[in-house]
Amino acid sequence: xxxxxxxxxxxxxxxxxxxxxxxxxxxxxxxxxxxxxxxxxxxxxxxxxxxxxxxxxxxxxxxxxxxxxxxxxxxxxxxxxxxxxxxxxxxxxxxxxxxxxxxxxxxxxxxxxxxxxxxxxxxxxxxxxxxxxxxxxxxxxxxxxxxxxxxxxxxxxxxxxxxxxxxxxxxxxxxxxxxxxxxxxxxxxxxxxxxxxxxxxxxxxxxxxxxxxxxxxxxxxxxxxxxxxxxxxxxxxxxxxxxxxxxxxxxxxxxxxxxxxxxxxxxxxxxxxxxxxxxxxxxxxxxxxxxxxxxxxxxxxxxxxxxxxxxxxxxxxxxxxxxxxxxxxxxxxxxxxxxxxxxxxxxxxxxxxxxxxxxxxxxxxxxxxxxxxxxxxxxxxxxxxxxxxxxxxxxxxxxxxxxxxxxxxxxxxxxxxxxxxxxxxxxxxxxxxxxxxxxxxxxxxxxxxxxxxxxxxxxxxxxxxxxxxxxxxxxxxxxxxxxxxxxxxxxxxxxxxxxxxxxxxxxxxxxxxxxxxxxxxxxxxxxxxxxxxxxxxxxxxxxxxxxxxxxxxxxxxxxxxxxxxxxxxxxxxxxxxxxxxxxxxxxxxxxxxxxxxxxxxxxxxxxxxxxxxxxxxxxxxxxxxxxxxxxxxxxxxxxxxxxxxxxxxxxxxxxxxxxxxxxxxxxxxxxxxxxxxxxxxxxxxxxxxx
Numbered sequence: 001x002x003x004x005x006x007x008x009x010x011x012x013x014x015x016x017x018x019x020x021x022x023x024x025x026x027x028x029x030x031x032x033x034x035x036x037x038x039x040x041x042x043x044x045x046x047x048x049x050x051x052x053x054x055x056x057x058x059x060x061x062x063x064x065x066x067x068x069x070x071x072x073x074x075x076x077x078x079x080x081x082x083x084x085x086x087x088x089x090x091x092x093x094x095x096x097x098x099x100x101x102x103x104x105x106x107x108x109x110x111x112x113x114x115x116x117x118x119x120x121x122x123x124x125x126x127x128x129x130x131x132x133x134x135x136x137x138x139x140x141x142x143x144x145x146x147x148x149x150x151x152x153x154x155x156x157x158x159x160x161x162x163x164x165x166x167x168x169x170x171x172x173x174x175x176x177x178x179x180x181x182x183x184x185x186x187x188x189x190x191x192x193x194x195x196x197x198x199x200x201x202x203x204x205x206x207x208x209x210x211x212x213x214x215x216x217x218x219x220x221x222x223x224x225x226x227x228x229x230x231x232x233x234x235x236x237x238x239x240x241x242x243x244x245x246x247x248x249x250x251x252x253x254x255x256x257x258x259x260x261x262x263x264x265x266x267x268x269x270x271x272x273x274x275x276x277x278x279x280x281x282x283x284x285x286x287x288x289x290x291x292x293x294x295x296x297x298x299x300x301x302x303x304x305x306x307x308x309x310x311x312x313x314x315x316x317x318x319x320x321x322x323x324x325x326x327x328x329x330x331x332x333x334x335x336x337x338x339x340x341x342x343x344x345x346x347x348x349x350x351x352x353x354x355x356x357x358x359x360x361x362x363x364x365x366x367x368x369x370x371x372x373x374x375x376x377x378x379x380x381x382x383x384x385x386x387x388x389x390x391x392x393x394x395x396x397x398x399x400x401x402x403x404x405x406x407x408x409x410x411x412x413x414x415x416x417x418x419x420x421x422x423x424x425x426x427x428x429x430x431x432x433x434x435x436x437x438x439x440x441x442x443x444x445x446x447x448x449x450x451x452x453x454x455x456x457x458x459x460x461x462x463x464x465x466x467x468x469x470x471x472x473x474x475x476x477x478x479x480x481x482x483x484x485x486x487x488x489x490x491x492x493x494x495x496x497x498x499x500x501x502x503x504x505x506x507x508x509x510x511x512x513x514x515x516x517x518x519x520x521x522x523x524x525x526x527x528x529x530x531x532x533x534x535x536x537x538x539x540x541x542x543x544x545x546x547x548x549x550x551x552x553x554x555x556x557x558x559x560x561x562x563x564x565x566x567x568x569x570x571x572x573x574x575x576x577x578x579x580x581x582x583x584x585x586x587x588x589x590x591x592x593x594x595x596x597x598x599x600x601x602x603x604x605x606x607x608x609x610x611x612x613x614x615x616x617x618x619x620x621x622x623x624x625x626x627x628x629x630x631x632x633x634x635x636x637x638x639x640x641x642x643x644x645x646x647x648x649x650x651x652x653x654x655x656x657x658x659x660x661x662x663x664x665x666x667x668x669x670x671x672x673x674x675x676x677x678x679x680x681x682x683x684x685x686x687x688x689x690x
Contacts, residue, residue, distance in 0.1 A: 030106055031208065031228040040067035040075050043098065044657035045634065048073065048209075052081060053094035057185035064657060071096070076155055077224060078119070081212055084219035095190040097180055098223065099133055099209025101656075103597060104464045105498050106205045108136050110230045111169040114208065117159030117225035120149035122215030129213040130221065131192065132164050133178065137203030141175040142192040142211045152217030159224040172199040178211065204498060238480070239322040243313040243413075243437040247285050253277050254285045260312045261414070264388060264396060265295070266304040271392040274301070283308065290327075290366075290433040293417045303421065303428070304395035307340055307347065307388050309414025313437055316410050318343060321376040322440040324413065327366035330355060330430045332420030337430070339371040340385065342412040347385035349398055349416040366433060377405045385416060413437060450514075452506070459502040461516055463495040465597060466690040470517040471502065481515045494521075523600070523688035527591045530684050532566040537589050544583030544670070548572055548679075555681060564604040564647040564683035572669050572679035578619075580673040586682070590628060590662040596689040599659060601636070602651040606681040610674065611641040621680045624666040625658045632666075633658045639680075647683070654687075 035046060042064050043050045049063040050071055062071060070089045071081040081096040083089035114132050122128035127150045132143035147162045167174050177193040192211060208228055212221040247259060255275045256263045263283045265274040274283050282298035283306060285291050295303045324339045339350040354369045373381045384399035396416075415435075419428045449460045463469065473487035488504060529537045531552060540550040551574040554567050558576060563569040570586055572578040593599050601623075609619040617640025625634045634655045665687070669680050 033226040047656035048100045059188035078222045080222040082220040101207045109170040112229045113165035115163040115227040119222040121218035122149040124150045126216030128215030131211040133209040135207035140178040142178040172197040239440045245435045261310040264307040266302040294429040296428045305418045311412040320439045322438045323372035325370035326435045327433045334420040336418035338416040340414040347388040348382040463500040465497045467495045469493040527687040531568040542584045545581040547579035548582035550586040559678035560606040569683040571681040577676040578679040582671040586667040588665040599654045603685040608678045617641045619671040622668045626664040
């Protein structure tokens with residue numbers, strides 16, 4: 001689809017003075033987790049947490065365990081818990097929880113659905129059981145609804161989608177109180193109450209996950225997807241054309257097939273795909289750059305309706321269609337133009353018919369026509385088209401209205417044409433040009449509320465951390481909303497999640513339109529060093545053989561021909577090859593990520609080591625994130641099996657488990673004792689947060 005919303009603007013809320021035009025449409029996606037992992041890894045590496053119950057009834061935090069039984073984030077793109085066969089965890093139905101925090105809180109009353117993809121092993125005697133898990137205002141709840149598996153399904157195959165929807169997520173009858181506590185037996189535990197809490201659940205949804213009781217059989221509880229939707233929606237972008245056929249024809253009269261169209265006509269009482277061209281042709285594309293149907297031009301063609309269509313736009317959801325327009329002219333006053341669409345293999349013609357409204361208008365007098373119903377799905381807008389098949393022995397004709405509304409994909413488009421009979425002079429042509437299909441993209445709308453308070457207007461809208469907002473206004477709708485002026489200086493408004501409130505004076509104009517635009521705030525750089533001011537932001541260490549150090553300076557003789565920017569960079573021996581059995585680290589000063597929702601590390605590097613074409617590199621260049629005690633929080637990247645011919649840019653989001661604390665960046669280079677090379681060079685290091 002084509003969006004006309006300005007770049008960076010995710011949604012627009014509209015308000016006409018005195019009238020709220022906010023809408024609520026089901027379906028805004030706030031989490032879509034596919035557990036995509038390049039290798040077996042800890043839960044924390046993909047931003048998830050896991051608490052498991054042990055034999056002694058204690059509960060342990062397994063979030064940072066790197067692919068160790070009884071569970072981890074699997075390279076097969078799922079997370080799992082499998083206590084059986086693991087001595088400390090081999091407890092039948094010992095409960096476990098796996099969960100993740102949302103990027104921003106969402107009012108529980110706005111949640112529309114939660115869907116989990118599961119493959120759980122169980123037996124009829126010992127089924128696996130799971131429940132949806134949510135955290136609202138720091139309190140955990142498990143769904144009263146549970147799902148089970150009584151078969152040993154294994155890891156291979158499609159995941160079973162389990163969806164919790166069609167309920168009021170704020171209704172306490174849908175939720176049971178849950179406790180999640182890490183600790184020894186008696187102090188730690190994972191429990192779910194025996195009955196729902198009742199009443200009304202209020203507050204902000206902060207985290208989601210699954211509560212799992214593994215069953216018998218293979219005993220694995222696997223989860224391959226997790227999707228959360230809310231009810232907030234935003235007005236769609238303006239309708240946009242997705243297909244335009246201008247019938248530009250540089251030669252003589254041509255058949256429709258040359259333009260990706262087909263024409264069904266009645267010839268000798270049989271429906272044919274008409275392909276004749278040149279003088280005497282009853283249908284085709286004229287050298288005058290328009291399409292036509294003129295049955296009297298070919299004595300073999302009956303003056304019966306024609307169906308001229310194309311499938312080139314491809315399948316399009318009927319719900320997204322906004323309009324179909326064209327330019328038309330005809331020689332008769334009783335001509336007919338009807339939009340034709342094919343849905344589910346059946347052809348339909350728009351009702352009522354349109355014509356150009358002129359007598360003998362000729363090729364030069366084209367009239368714009370458009371079919372733009374409130375809904376393309378509405379059955380009252382359509383009649384079936386009968387005999388629209390090659391070989392049919394009756395003319396193409398109109399049938400009855402469909403029994404119900406249309407749904408699904410439109411697979412072909414075109415026009416149902418009738419030339420008419422009261423021809424002026426010697427003509428009977430119907431002509432059309434610039435056939436245009438326009439769609440309206442369906443997007444989700446956040447909640448916007450506007451109140452009049454004395455001499456003020458008060459705007460309240462759902463907001464998200466890391467977003468900025470503009471209040472724009474105009475007195476007419478003639479210009480795109482993106483071009484409306486910012487109203488009274490209210491631009492770049494910082495989010496105060498979960499809700500923003502803005503008070504402005506009532507405008508003097510009797511009619512005024514407002515939009516609130518949301519867009520991503522530019523990233524904030526919390527650490528940046530181009531290495532031109534020395535090494536004060538860095539420390540170095542070596543625990544290997546002497547002769548190799550991280551050195552700051554201008555590279556000469558080996559490695560890159562210059563720094564990536566300026567004069568300085570770091571290198572493992574700035575002007576020579578690294579030595580054998582080296583183990584050297586370059587560490588940044590502490591970088592405060594205590595309040596960061598996310599962080600991205602970027603730098604430029606040059607690497608020339610000792611690659612191993614058959615496996616792990618002989619010499620490794622490892623990027624680690626350390627805590628304030630220099631303990632490794634995350635191994636972000638291991639390089640070494642590549643040789644760069646020049647400086648290479650690197651950028652990667654840091655894993656969730658490093659957030660919420662001060663951290664250090666560590667570049668660690670380790671060599672073996674066989675072959676030496678120029679090594680690893682670094683420049684322009686930066687960390688940014690949203």
